[in-house]
Amino acid sequence: xxxxxxxxxKSAKISSNLDxxxxxxxxLLQAVVCRDEIGWRTQARRLxxxxxxxxxxxxxxxKLAGLIVPNDGECHLNSRNLYTHSTLQDYPSxxxxxxxxxxxxxxxxFAVTENQxxxxxxxxxxxxxxxxxxxxxxxxxxxxxxxEQYNKISSSIEMKDxxxxxxxxxxxxxxxxxxxxxxxxxxxxxxxxxxxxFEVEITLLRCPANPQEWSQVLKISPVGIxxxxxxxxxxxxxxxxxxxxxxxxxxxxxxxxxxxxVCNCGTSFKGEKCECSAKDVDSMDPNACRPTNTSSVCNExxxxxxxxxxxxxxxxxxxxxxxxxxxxxNFSCERIDGVYCSGLKQGRCVCGQCECNPGxxxxxxxxxxxxxxxxxxxxxxxxxxxGTCECGACKCKKTQDGRFSGRYCEKCVTCPGLRCNEYESxxxxxxxxxxxxxxxxxxxxxxxxSLQSVGSLEPxxxxxxxxxxxxxxxxxxxxxxxxxxxxEKLIVLEKPDCPAVPLTLGFVLIVVGAxxxxxxxxxxxxxxxxxxxxxxxYARFEQERANAKFDExxxxxxxxxxxxxxxPTFADKMAGEGATASQLRG
Numbered sequence: 001x002x003x004x005x006x007x008x009x010k011s012a013k014i015s016s017n018l019d020x021x022x023x024x025x026x027x028l029l030q031a032v033v034c035r036d037e038i039g040w041r042t043q044a045r046r047l048x049x050x051x052x053x054x055x056x057x058x059x060x061x062x063k064l065a066g067l068i069v070p071n072d073g074e075c076h077l078n079s080r081n082l083y084t085h086s087t088l089q090d091y092p093s094x095x096x097x098x099x100x101x102x103x104x105x106x107x108x109x110f111a112v113t114e115n116q117x118x119x120x121x122x123x124x125x126x127x128x129x130x131x132x133x134x135x136x137x138x139x140x141x142x143x144x145x146x147x148e149q150y151n152k153i154s155s156s157i158e159m160k161d162x163x164x165x166x167x168x169x170x171x172x173x174x175x176x177x178x179x180x181x182x183x184x185x186x187x188x189x190x191x192x193x194x195x196x197x198f199e200v201e202i203t204l205l206r207c208p209a210n211p212q213e214w215s216q217v218l219k220i221s222p223v224g225i226x227x228x229x230x231x232x233x234x235x236x237x238x239x240x241x242x243x244x245x246x247x248x249x250x251x252x253x254x255x256x257x258x259x260x261x262v263c264n265c266g267t268s269f270k271g272e273k274c275e276c277s278a279k280d281v282d283s284m285d286p287n288a289c290r291p292t293n294t295s296s297v298c299n300e301x302x303x304x305x306x307x308x309x310x311x312x313x314x315x316x317x318x319x320x321x322x323x324x325x326x327x328x329x330n331f332s333c334e335r336i337d338g339v340y341c342s343g344l345k346q347g348r349c350v351c352g353q354c355e356c357n358p359g360x361x362x363x364x365x366x367x368x369x370x371x372x373x374x375x376x377x378x379x380x381x382x383x384x385x386x387g388t389c390e391c392g393a394c395k396c397k398k399t400q401d402g403r404f405s406g407r408y409c410e411k412c413v414t415c416p417g418l419r420c421n422e423y424e425s426x427x428x429x430x431x432x433x434x435x436x437x438x439x440x441x442x443x444x445x446x447x448x449x450s451l452q453s454v455g456s457l458e459p460x461x462x463x464x465x466x467x468x469x470x471x472x473x474x475x476x477x478x479x480x481x482x483x484x485x486x487x488e489k490l491i492v493l494e495k496p497d498c499p500a501v502p503l504t505l506g507f508v509l510i511v512v513g514a515x516x517x518x519x520x521x522x523x524x525x526x527x528x529x530x531x532x533x534x535x536x537x538y539a540r541f542e543q544e545r546a547n548a549k550f551d552e553x554x555x556x557x558x559x560x561x562x563x564x565x566x567x568p569t570f571a572d573k574m575a576g577e578g579a580t581a582s583q584l585r586g
Contacts (some may be wrong), residue, residue: 021055028108030083032100034075039338040104042226042315043301045154049146051111051135055119062090073100082369098127102160107147107224111135111142128160129153129223158186158223159198168216168233169203195296207237227300276306291325302326314523328352341365367391376408383409390558420468421450423490427451427479428472431492453494474499 031038038047059071073090076085101108110120111130112289124130131152133145163170172198176187187196200220208214214235221228252263256274265274289297289304298309301321311321317364319331328351333340341347341354347365348355353427356365367390374382374389383394396409404410428435429442430451444519454571459465459480467480475498479490 019579021057021061022049022052023086023091024052024054024056024504025058025084025094025097026086029071029073029100030075030077031105032097032104033073034077035104037075037077037081040106044226045224046104046106047146048108049111049151050108051142053113053116053135056123057091059091059093059096071096081304085157089173094119094123094126097572101130102128102162102223103231105221105224105226107131107153109133109153111145127160143176153224155185155190156188157190157196159200159220160223161218161220164216167205167208168218169205170218171201173199173201202233204235207235211237226398236260271306283518289325291327295325298326301329323351336366338362362391374408376410379408387412420466420470423449423468423479423481424470424472424477427477427490427492430549431494432477432496433567450489452489452491453492454491457491457493463470 007448028048028050031139039046062068065087067087067090069089071089073096074091078084096367105131108124108127108130110124110130112132112135114134117132120132124132132151133149135145137141154514159172159393161170171183173181173183174185174187175181176184176196177189177194185198190196202218214237216233216235218231218233220231245257245264247257248254249256249258249263251258252265252274253269255269256263256265258264263272263274265271269279270276270278287293288307289309291299292459296309297304302309302311302325304310307436309324310327311323311326314320314331316331320329321409322328322330330349330351331340332352333349333354340349341356342360342365345357347357354363354365356362359369361367369563370392371382371389373392374387374394375383382389383396384404386404387394389395393408394407396406398404425435425437426442426446426449429437429439429444430449431453435442457467457478457480459467464482465480466482467478469476469478471477475496477493477496479492481490
């Protein structure tokens, strides 16, 4: 699996269109079939990640744009890795993508957003070795998603074949992890280095009418892994199996009898084609093709024949698998710019390791053993005697006195030879009239020095100028001297770098004054508001008091000082007396 850096992803070109579905199947097909342009490695598990938040176009959609030419399933990337046939042919079909994925043994991971998950789960069921998972809206789970899907893919083995439906019946049997042998073509939750065996049962359902179809080539391979088992089938259709057969047939190494497409080797020879002698007892022992009892047969890179490994051939004839157990190859070495061991002029790949030619070294033979590039011009000492020459460059040493630097390790700023500390006090007292020395001490110790004040320092290190920097009373001073021409002449930067003095007292007074003024202003505002409120309340009180002047009869609070009560008995008597009096008056 290739590692793609962030720079590669950022530099990828982005295109868009006006409709919702995307041309993701076009991109998927080109990434699968363009093996050389992309750099797919053989004998490696290949993963292809498709991340999107939209649907996909498929065969037939191109007719809306006038594209009636079917997709040919071939690679059409130009030198700039751009797809050149987007306006020349239709989109690929799903079955076409599935076939190309099977042919190239690639596992596809669809990382899609939640609204597209159901669509791509259906698509994954139609493509062998594909899976779909939900991608967050900000794509923050992309790494964990790929990690989870890769673990799911790498921990399972699924067997597929190319048999014709209705002609052959293929059944797979395996014990898998539970050690129970049953019919299945997939094992899940496998651990690293765990061996799984599949047994295949092939049954002929019918004989083709065309005798040319009596010979079938069956390829059985694990999904997503570029390895396959090729089975040449000779269908016994109309073959007189009861006959004597062809003796000493060439198909049986000239020593066996070919009967119904199968070699009958007798007791003297063994093997599918009678290629092994029965006298060699160990020749039929499968452990004879294993380096150890726990290793795989021929390191899974060859077939065991007659007790010896016959290594697989590569598609590229220049790539070879060799060794007693097919343990070596000439294509697994480190590469620089896609070239093994930096090219034949510098080295060659031997059994997975670079074997460098004279004059070159390093894991990829990319380093020259010559030390000429580590010597200064006009000098014979490598790295000025202060380092070692590694891969044509000086690696400087670090000593107790200091660390050397520079292209040829010719510099050492912290070494005792630097006289910055000796001149610090003289620079302070002579140039800036400060420092720990008095005027008499300054004259006694610094009279031989010549000081020159400049606005900027531009030391020439090749000429021997040494730049010195020190601090005093929070100020930074700089000067330089020449260790070759005249070390008693100092060139001093006229203005030291001092921090600005903060106006602490003034700042404090300003803050205190501002607080006092704000307090007085607040008191004045409060006094003004309370005075206005008091005046309004007093005026309202005077108005209500003026309106309260009225007569006693109108005053609801006024009561007479006397009370009158009537005695009922006295009232009857008074009534009789009144009548008498009335009569008398009458």
